[in-house]
Amino acid sequence: MPALRISNLSKSFGENRVLDGVDLNVEPGEFVAVLGANGCGKSTALRCVVGLEQPDSGEVDVDGRPAMVFQRIHLVHRRTALDNVCAGALGRLPLSRSITPRLFPRELREEAMWCLERVGLADHAGERAVRLSGGQQQRVAIARALCQRTNVLLADEPVSALDPSAAVNISELLGRLAEEGLAVVAVLHQPQLATRCAHRVVGLSGGRVAVDRSAAAVSQAEVDALYVPGGVAV
Template identity: 65%
Template structure:
């Protein structure tokens, strides 16, 4: 059985320094794969190459095809929520890549079906009761769970998480990692996490 996410021969250079030297990674549907290593060892560079955020040599395939723009969802160490907007609007933003432009300009124009889907994503991460709160009013662990819900709303089959728990206390970190593992298994996602 082929992997859902395949990285083949990833090579990344910064000037004269080669950071990645032909790295291969396979992540299957239902699997959470953690990349561990010392600072500066190229973990985040690998993730950014897999996401298409860093120029690289090699191939990245999702389900046997070259990675498309909407195939991969990202969860970053810095959560990147719009803190003045509601939790629900932040989750709806995960679907911006598949919305017509007129529906994506103002959160109040998000279609009802999208809002219902986003509520389902919030329910999956245990935060449906906070949907109408400002994102900035949540704790760090709750904000990271909102970021995961936003990634789910993107409908990508591959989830890349770059240091998703480094800024969280141990209890919140354990909760977020448990959530990523659960989503990999129950949603049949391929999850690649840098820790």
């Protein structure tokens, strides 16, 4: 069964129909990169999956609760990397244990350390987030999402604010997490990263799926057509 199933998803803002019958299945262990021009509905689709937007019609079925990583990382800069990752589990804690990091239980800190190990940042656990590089901060954000015990990881433009080297590292990390069994969906604005790191490329144009094929099989002409008026129909 797919870890994420989107069926006939539609969403309008006023007279602007942003999503127009989008269908998408993502399996456990699969990294799907979503491409498309600005305004094609990429981010709106992810926001509908996590409930930040209410679709007009269609269905979204998720295996468990999805976790989302945003372009703006939103870490608490004065707190350590470990404290920020622990924050991903606050919804599981009683109020009395979630008021301050000093009250976080030992088991949560151990789980958070494991999440930092998965993203290669265990040796920075005690550093304040403000002292970390942009790429390291995004890794902390991903570890925080993992601490939610999710089966589906959504990333909305997670590398747009990073330098090219950090962008490659984060994209490759998402691919490794998929290989560990997660279903990963990332909105990207760098087609070369999508074809290099993802298993599958989905292209949106005019609110519809215009391309859906393996990253190795998608052509440059198909990618280019996603960014011109009229798009591509496949």
